[in-house]
Amino acid sequence: MRLKVCGVTGEDQLRLLAGAPVDLVGLWYGVPGGPADLQLAELAHLAAVARAVGGPEPVLVTLLSDPAALCAAVAASGVSRVQLHGYTTPAQLRAVRAALPEAELLKVLHVRQGRVVESALLEAYQRAGADVFLFDSVGEDGRIGSTGIPLDASAVEAVLPRIDRPFLLAGGVSVAGARAHRAARQHPRFLGIDLDSGARTPDGAFHPGLIREIRAAWQPAPPGLAAALSCARLPVVMELKARSAHGQDLFRGRSATRLVAEYTRAGAPALSVVTGEWFGGSAALLEEVAGATELPILVKDFFTKERQLATARAAGAAAVLLTASVLPRTVLPRLITAALALGLTPFVEITEEAELAAVVHPQACVIAVNNKDIRQREQGRADLTRSLRLLPAVTATGTPVPVSASGIETPQQAAALLAAGYRGLLIGTGLLGSVDLDSWSATLARESELAR
Numbered sequence: 001m002r003l004k005v006c007g008v009t010g011e012d013q014l015r016l017l018a019g020a021p022v023d024l025v026g027l028w029y030g031v032p033g034g035p036a037d038l039q040l041a042e043l044a045h046l047a048a049v050a051r052a053v054g055g056p057e058p059v060l061v062t063l064l065s066d067p068a069a070l071c072a073a074v075a076a077s078g079v080s081r082v083q084l085h086g087y088t089t090p091a092q093l094r095a096v097r098a099a100l101p102e103a104e105l106l107k108v109l110h111v112r113q114g115r116v117v118e119s120a121l122l123e124a125y126q127r128a129g130a131d132v133f134l135f136d137s138v139g140e141d142g143r144i145g146s147t148g149i150p151l152d153a154s155a156v157e158a159v160l161p162r163i164d165r166p167f168l169l170a171g172g173v174s175v176a177g178a179r180a181h182r183a184a185r186q187h188p189r190f191l192g193i194d195l196d197s198g199a200r201t202p203d204g205a206f207h208p209g210l211i212r213e214i215r216a217a218w219q220p221a222p223p224g225l226a227a228a229l230s231c232a233r234l235p236v237v238m239e240l241k242a243r244s245a246h247g248q249d250l251f252r253g254r255s256a257t258r259l260v261a262e263y264t265r266a267g268a269p270a271l272s273v274v275t276g277e278w279f280g281g282s283a284a285l286l287e288e289v290a291g292a293t294e295l296p297i298l299v300k301d302f303f304t305k306e307r308q309l310a311t312a313r314a315a316g317a318a319a320v321l322l323t324a325s326v327l328p329r330t331v332l333p334r335l336i337t338a339a340l341a342l343g344l345t346p347f348v349e350i351t352e353e354a355e356l357a358a359v360v361h362p363q364a365c366v367i368a369v370n371n372k373d374i375r376q377r378e379q380g381r382a383d384l385t386r387s388l389r390l391l392p393a394v395t396a397t398g399t400p401v402p403v404s405a406s407g408i409e410t411p412q413q414a415a416a417l418l419a420a421g422y423r424g425l426l427i428g429t430g431l432l433g434s435v436d437l438d439s440w441s442a443t444l445a446r447e448s449e450l451a452r
């Protein structure tokens, strides 16, 4: 993720920011009346200092859209990134592109009253040669640039499907604001954030500590479930399930937040949260877990409708359980497609080979074999040989990460399933019941190493 700080006016600020986690600094030029507007000579001087201190790279931030004036500023300052902050038209941007073929052009998209003002022109800006988009909020009075007003997340998300350029987010960027922009931060084209007021103390001075905190809060979440399992040393989705199928309390007085911390320390690449009521789950449990982690979260519930998937997505799910044995053959494909459209990984659980016939887009799904049977409310014994039997059929679908789920109690059983060819495991009761989670995962790591 890249972090840009805007409105730098002095050498001392540049030197301070050179020691902070900042990638780009915005130097204002051609912003009449703007509090940080610079004369051409000042712009050239600060750009030279920025290069000399070897810190963040300068960006020329301007309301100008006249190609000749912009060429002169670029020539005088040597700054090759130009942020067109005004209501530049696609035709003007095309002319700037022609005049500055080597420059990186950042086009600002203004968000006002819940919508992107330039929404109808997005494709035209892309065709005209914009390299990067930067979403920024507009004041009630029409004021633009460093307004300090939090950016409207839903206005941004509404246009993201039409954007094929990287994008930055600006407008009142703060630690607290990161949560609202979770979906945008996870978008593959998310490039970073741009801050001004959020980077300063009340007296207007830049504060590296604040910048560091904001950077940490906005860092995009790790990759989705399949990628997280593929890269993990211990590819175990660690589950938070409040009660067993027999009503036994599995949390034993531990809060969800504490369990998240323990699982994270034990090396979990992803978490599963059972929200289903049978297992003592709830939306509040998911909310607590989502607030305590940036790991991908699988939500386990009986999803039967598209709108339930959207609710799970909004609550922080990265993946959703779709249980093939309880969903009608016509419904499963629809839910898989809907989940994918929402940016969710379908975690499709099967218990028989025949259930695979209804799994569409298997390459985009994580397919898991459940060793228990949900139709018996998981009250029967687990059968791990089912996983071994069904592995060839699951692998043949092309799913990137075959998973074995449920009833895995010991690290030795887990290691044997990985050695057999499973790329991921899902474990709840075995981990929640273990007296020493760190030693459970260390044993699994050792056993897996030996099995290799």
Ligand SMILES: O=C(O)c1ccccc1NCC(=O)[C@H](O)[C@H](O)COP(=O)(O)O
Residues within 6 Å of the ligand: 239, 241, 274, 275, 276, 279, 300, 301, 302, 321, 323, 349, 370, 374, 378, 405, 406, 407, 408, 426, 427, 428, 429, 430
């Ligand atoms: O399997 C389902 O359809 C289901 C639906 C709603 C809530 C929970 C559901 N299954 C429970 C589980 O999947 C298990 O908790 C999970 O596989 C872990 O099992 P275990 O390691 O044996 O606790």
